[in-house]
Amino acid sequence: xQFGVMGYAVAEVFLxxxxxxxxxxxxxxxxxxxxxxxxxxxxxxxxxxGLNFIGNVEGRDLGRNxxxxxxxxxxxxxxxxxxGEGTSRALFRVLMEFLQADEYQSALAELMPAFMRLRQHIxxxxxxGAHLVGTKGVVVIAHGASSHRAxxxxxxxxxxxxxxxxxxxxxxxIGRAAP
Numbered sequence: 001x002q003f004g005v006m007g008y009a010v011a012e013v014f015l016x017x018x019x020x021x022x023x024x025x026x027x028x029x030x031x032x033x034x035x036x037x038x039x040x041x042x043x044x045x046x047x048x049x050g051l052n053f054i055g056n057v058e059g060r061d062l063g064r065n066x067x068x069x070x071x072x073x074x075x076x077x078x079x080x081x082x083x084g085e086g087t088s089r090a091l092f093r094v095l096m097e098f099l100q101a102d103e104y105q106s107a108l109a110e111l112m113p114a115f116m117r118l119r120q121h122i123x124x125x126x127x128x129g130a131h132l133v134g135t136k137g138v139v140v141i142a143h144g145a146s147s148h149r150a151x152x153x154x155x156x157x158x159x160x161x162x163x164x165x166x167x168x169x170x171x172x173x174i175g176r177a178a179p
Contacts, residue, residue, distance in 0.1 A: 001044035004051055005173040006133035007069035013164040014131075014157075015068065023057030023067030025076065031055065037073065045071065048177035088122045128153025131161055133170050138162045 004022045011020035024042055026034040031042055033056055045053045057067045059080060072080065096115070099108045120126055128150045129142035138161040142154040161167075 001041070001048040001051070001177050002134065002174055004045050004048060004053065004069065004071045005177045006170050007071060008051060009166060009169040009173050010131055010133060011068045013161070013166055013169065017068050019052050020068035021052050021054045021066070022069040022071060023054050023061065025070045025072035025080070026056040026058065029056045029058065041071065050173060050176035085124060092119060092122075125150040126153060128155070128157050131157070131166065133166070136167065138166060 004024075008020050008022055011017045022045065024038060024045055026038045026042075028034075031046075032039065034042070038056075042056065045051065046055075054067055057070060061067060062070065062080075062084065070077075070080075092115075098104075099111075124143065125147055128146070129140040132139040132141050138158050140154045140158040140161070142150055146154070
């Protein structure tokens, strides 16, 4: 439940979403799905006050705008995140390979600025890192292989978290969500 509250606060602050939809990442949408961990988490999230819990969501829902926050354990979340990064890079690479054909060159020249903006949008270096919420201070974790650009963006993210009072928002939300 606390992961849901923390994600809710991050979505409010950084995505500027009013009353973000919180979903529990699971193997099916039905309430009884998943391991004991997911079943217990479902009950906690459903009983958490001040949280817009929409129930179970699946990995395929990431791109469907079904939830704003996906709650999961750290291992599963890391696998999901890295799978998403790899998939977006692979899709972009394949798309660019297909568009190299002679008949697409003029269209490619027209579309290239949009493709570059898309690439920038999905590039992890643009974000810089992720908030480690639940601490008594603002902490942003960057990838071990981060470039100087990613580190600079992570510092900006930390500054914004401090400026928006992220630590207090999380603490207040956890207090409201307690059963």
